[in-house]
Amino acid sequence: MARYAGLAALLLVWASATAEPGTTVVRTIRLVLAGFPEPPGRENPGAAEPQATDTERAGHLAVSAGRILRLHGWGLAPGDTLAPDWAWRWQPGAVARTLLGTLAAPADAALQVTAGTASGSVSLAALDAGAPLPVPNVAATADLLPTPQRVSGAGDADFPALVAGPGGDLWCAWVSFDGRGDTIHLAQYTAGRWESRGTIPSARGRVSRVALAAPDTDRLVAVWGQEDHGTWDLYSAVFTEGRWRKRVRVTRTPGSDLNHQVIADANGRVWLAWQAFEGSFAHIRLAWWEQGKWAPSILVSEARANQWAPALTAGPDGQLYIAWDSCEAGNYDIYLRSMRDGRLSDIRRITDGPEYEANVSLACEPGGRLWIAYDRGEADWGALEHAAALHRERQVAIRCLEGEALTAPPLPELEAGAAAPFAENGRLFADARGQVWLLLRRTLRNSTWDLVAHRFDGHRWSRPLLLPDSAGRSDMAATLAATADGSSWVAWASDAAEGGSIHHAVFAAPLPAGTPAPERLSFAAVPAPTAVGTTWQARERPVGRFGREGFTLYQGDLHRHTELAACHPFTHGSVQDAYRYALDAAQLDFIALMAPLHGGDAYRWHLQQKLASLFSVDGTLVALSGAECLTPSGAPGAVFLERPERAVTPAAAATAWSELVVGRGTDGDLAVLYARDATALPAEPGQGPHLVAPLEGPADCAGAPSSAAPDARASTAAPTPDTWWLTRTARAAVVAGTGHRAVSTRTHLWAGYLTRESILTALHRRRAYIGPPTLTLHFSAQDRPLGSVVYPAGKPLNLRVQVSGAAGMRLELLRDGQPVERVDVADSGEAELTYTHTGPSPDGCAYAVRLVTESGEQCWTTPIWVAAERAPRR
Template sequence: MRAVIAVVCLAIMIVVILLAPSSKATDDGPATITVKIVFGADEQAAVWDGRLEVSGGEILDVSAAMLEVADQLNADTRSWKIKTGVSQGKRVSFAEPQREIFVKLQCTPETLLRITTEQGDFEVAPSTLTAGRPASLLDGRAEVHRLGNEKIVAKTETDDDFTAIALDANGQRHVAWIAFDTTAQTDRLWIQNIDKPGEKPELITDAVEVADLQLLNIDGTLNAFWSSSGTDKNWDLYTAVREERGWRSQRLTTATGTDFQLSVAAGTDGSVWMAWQSFRNGKGDIYAKVRNGETWSNDFVVEDNPANQWQPSITVDTEGRAWVGFDSYENGNYDVYLTSLTASGDKVSVGERIAIAQSADFEAHANVLATRDGRVWVTYDAAGPNWGKDFRNGPTIENGRYAEPLHASRRMELRCVHNGQLEQPTEPLPQILPPEKIALIDRDPTSKPSRYYDLPQLATDGDGRLWLLFRICRQGFCRHPPLGAQWNIYATTYTEQGWLEPIQLPHSQGRQNQHVATAAGTAGPLQCAWAEGNRFASVNRKYAVRAGALPPITEAAAGIPCEPLQLDPPGTAEPAPQIDWTITRGGDEFRVYFGDLHRHTNISRCMPTLDGCLTDAHRYALDAVEHDFLAVTDHTRDVDAFSWWRTQKASDRFHIPGRYVPIYAYERSNMTHGGGHRNVFFLTRGAQVSRSDHWYAGRKLKRPDNNPTDTLYPWLRERGDALTAAHTPEYDRKANLGTWTYNDPQVEPVAEIFQGLRESYERPNSRVKEEASLQYALHQGYKLGFIASSDHLSTHMSYACVWAKEKTREALFDAIRARRTYAATDRIGLDVRIGEALMGEETQVAGETVTLSIHAEGTAPITDIEIIRDGQVLDTLRPGTPLVETTFKDPAPLPGKSYYYVRLLQDNGAIAWASPIWVSR
């Protein structure tokens, strides 16, 4: 049977060879071609053990993708042991059953690649493959794809990321990138001509921190653009022009507040337009400026309304008008808009804003491109409605309302504006769509959706084709993937036969929030540059910059057929409950601030496809939940030096003084018996990553003693600017050890009483052992204030509430250290005192009674206020109103020492816990 299949396949390939256009190798000698062999295209379970060999050519490299842990590839013998299908175990890498082998080879039209497998054998002539139209073999069970080529730009010891590319007047490629030097703890901005033999990287700037890199060839001169914290720690925009003596830099903005998320485009008249997002007025606004000749205009506002506007993209049409696409949160969710800019002398006029997408869905990350036919294209990624709203863990419907966590789904959208009319393609984009509303976030291997389409970008190649490039992740909701949480870059274009099957850029695996840089000459394929790195490799996580081209397309280009699109009116924003509440005690004044001290991103390997990226986390905090502060706490098991650098950098870039305070933090995951995991918070930037035994175990290294008493606490005390908080407490009865075996009141003043991902740890229950509860810790004599945190996945249901003197890192740390905190599952106001003592404090009480003063501002009617002394409910008040101001007198207080706290319940299920007040009598 296998022989029959092989003969049939060979006959098919001979016909393809006769009908296919001639390869470039016919005229210029051997060509370098990369192909991707896909096993299990029929999505069935099967054994595909096999090998490959070539005749009439030379194999340069063999690699694999989407292999499970049990699969093996031997690149030296060009053989493999592979099974397709989705494992029913929990620890699988991919939610899709296919497995892939990549082969880079030099070939001529006579070259044949022979593949032998347990499911059948087949032969392929690589030069006859058509990019975007994969060859189907073995009755559709296997496929072979023609890909573009790539190479590493520079071999370095640094983490190289955030690329840009431009072609010079001779068509040579110049690739720029940002390199992070672990030893020096600094960024460096490099550029290299990759088409000039022997050329070495050249330094553009010696700024300590760089982001938002762009590179343009303007009138034959290379121009670089970026944002940097500069010497005054204020993020501003910079440019540099390449001259004979090197790069001449210029600072373009100086206003106080972060200027970032930069986009730059050049007009055919030599003008240069730039748009960016600025936090200079306490919120996100879109600004722009234009350069004509050598003179830049002043900064001017493109979009300014009370909401945050985000991440602009700019393009220039054939008439010299600039178009800026961006997204806004003004309607209580992210919507996409487009605005035109026209320059006349030193004046710029801003056109009327055009709505591109304004549904209840998440619609963000716009990318725009004006084409020669007068259309302005806008692409963006989208997700379901109520992004970042009330979601706990599992079902997406809470109290009848649907909500998605930060990265439960992503799809691409493409629209255009033509003659003032909004249009959309009549033929759907080549993507696998998620359900309109995901019923359950189930982390089973077969859970859907299995694909995420992130950050689509538009570009035109030298032949005028419009390309759509994007990132795909196929890991799904699987648990703790050792390999699968990676995004790869794909591209598609429209031809006379419709959309091409997306073409993968080889060796493009990386994070969700990485872009691909593109450049085009006067003819030929699109040139690309990108960074790749295996995020979850066990040891080596280094990022490297690669460059390459998309493969030649043989099908004739065609205009994308479109149809008019009429948008529904925008939704109405649902404002968050505002608690603007000040209390006084003596000469001190305190205000309540709401935040989260435990939020993960896709840096952590627990739920990397569901938690979203660093930008998603800060967007969520600023808009969806309106936090005053946020600590991104990714696991130290997964936080390498580059990830920690990016996390700290993001905390500075998103800091809005007086509005929003990111806190430098990570989660120190610990495998020590009962040691538990602890989030660590730093007042100042630059702390090292405190490695726990979890990090050593993941690398199969000898595990050190890592109990907090011996390691974490002394280090934090020595620093003097750091605090920690335990979460998800546990207890091992056999070892007689638990989370509350350890505590240092100097550096561990608070603990998570509630976690949105899981449950309340206040009291023992069927899942929480008594020794793991917060009440047990209090019985041990520990003085711990209460906070609530999200951890992974959960959104909008956990608040660390802090009474602080002002909204600064210093004041927040002082308040947390003093335990002036409470925990809540909604934005509830709560002030509990005993005499002059505030929540979290100690007091001496004389007399026959202890009196609690309680002031609460609920988001719904408060049904119960439980008064708790030493773990026992003394009484329950039932006010039935959102606003409560009352007192409670304990008529028979205990002698000696006791602690009191209040548990508040609302009729909508929300809860708040006041931190204890410790009383001595």
């Protein structure tokens, strides 16, 4: 909280050239100073440094009138320091440094910069004109940025919504986490400051996000997602006369309702669009609020494929526009539909390229021109060879719809020198004068995304305008609104990750007004994509029987990272990217997202758990959440806990892991071991980890030991692999996951109807094998499934293996890790192997199946353990 202490009392005023010379105005100045390369002859870091060079790297900031309220570094180098007297000292390095200073000073004051022995000044009145200016005599430039004010209070704040509402004031709502659960807070901007207006009393527990609309000058309508007895539905409440009215339940479907958006049109009708999981797919639905109640919803999308992330806007003529993205054509494209006088138009396809095109935003100019912004990524997004890197490319793309013509406006120029070439999660807003704002998440420095704003004046885009205090995840979108006087405002959430300790807060700031261009630019027409049928096809799940009991074969990924892990944040993608991949590109039945080995804050762990619940839909997808840890032996491990709040730190996760290994835990708890040696192998059967991923581990993550695996793929073993997990005492299911690298191997489970409980049960009962997506394997002993412990009591035991989808592989049955039977798989990919175990086995043994390709890639099953005598029931 201390890092924002100087910001909380700032008066939010965008400085302009018309300010009176003696009027004190709060401004945020960006100062970019040139770097200092190593001096010639100082290749030895231990050598003495010339005093002059040390002096040149020191400097300080001052203002001729008024005072400095805050100075902080933005993307400084390790070892750079700032002092309380607004001074700094840099480490050697040619990279430019950026400082952000907040000043309370009159327009006739001057910003004074000293760097080494040089000094210079630039007038604040000149900076108020908006363009960056060089600082005379100093290798530096200065420009003006929006001045943010913190809106949220205590607790981690996320998912803000901003609207101009009752009284003509701005209103901001957000989801706050207090360490136990979520609440929705409301604040009003009045008399130059943000004032708390309390919370929505009935919105508690787990809340997905909140959206606001103002149908008139007397009321606010809030819509949010909330979990109730494992089901996520949408709820709404009206704020009027200073208090919230009774909560109303908007949706009542068994699947999750999410990614909702609301707007109010000029007639005071509130529109709500959302993504609804119904049956086997997610669809887009639309509902409206009028005369104090919600009308029944209507279905907007039509294809039998998942539809994602709707956007809404209303035109000046009362026409409503709804856009979304879908993989129905085999890759993500943007689709659009409109409604006038209660009638929906035909679905219009906006994009048809092979690239990833998703996360759409809409805005409509006063003249009726519709703007459509969306993310554009690589072709074949989520393909197996790129499965671990879901965020390799991401840029903004824009289209406009003018009448029936689709046009391509120019794109804003993006700043050079960014840490990674990403510009995404664009949010559009059109003001009353016809100017269009585009807010983007940019990777301008290492390990975080910042918000930048671009203004289109009708002819060209403005320079990128950095929003201070906006560091955050790629999926932290901005929200925009206009006040009664036409001023444009933006609110956003930040996780302050660049400051070391992570704390999530909501900020807001006014944007500079600008001047519309006298001539409006005409955009070039682009060919309209043609409508196509649904080409995406759902994968069929094999079924089988073990004895009298029927099962379905599911496949999934039990170790996937997202940007919530600090390691490789620009590579993994967002949490929603991971669930898109699971549902559409990979068609997984279950997926486990892992909290990082080096720890993280409680809110990120809570968010990961909450989103796992949100995207878990019975019959469609089971989403698990795990926490990585180091086991007592030093090997990497992880835990899945029924009560996830226990594992918010690496120490807590490690303690939980040890407790599970000794006591095996409850039915909802699982311990995973990532290791290629037997350091954690128990001496007695029935103890030890529930799951073993022996050929992969969470390498390359901060604090993690390097992987001993010779290859990145979980399906690849060393030429003479250590098969300790196949011994009689291990009693663990063999599993696999993506980790940080692309893999073609998945965890396959024989289970009942797809629910979280059935997947956890199948893992506890070890009905698992690892192999490529196409491999179907049935392994049994006397009709008992793989993972079983059987007691033949001296009688012969018949083992049977059936495989399909294994062309070009050799099928082997192993006893205690040594082959006892082999068969080559036919070109059809099918094979069958039978074997009879004929004791005696005084100490017991373990049978497992391995499939090997000519290139050495291997697939493994969990063993079937043959015990000498039945163990006493626990």
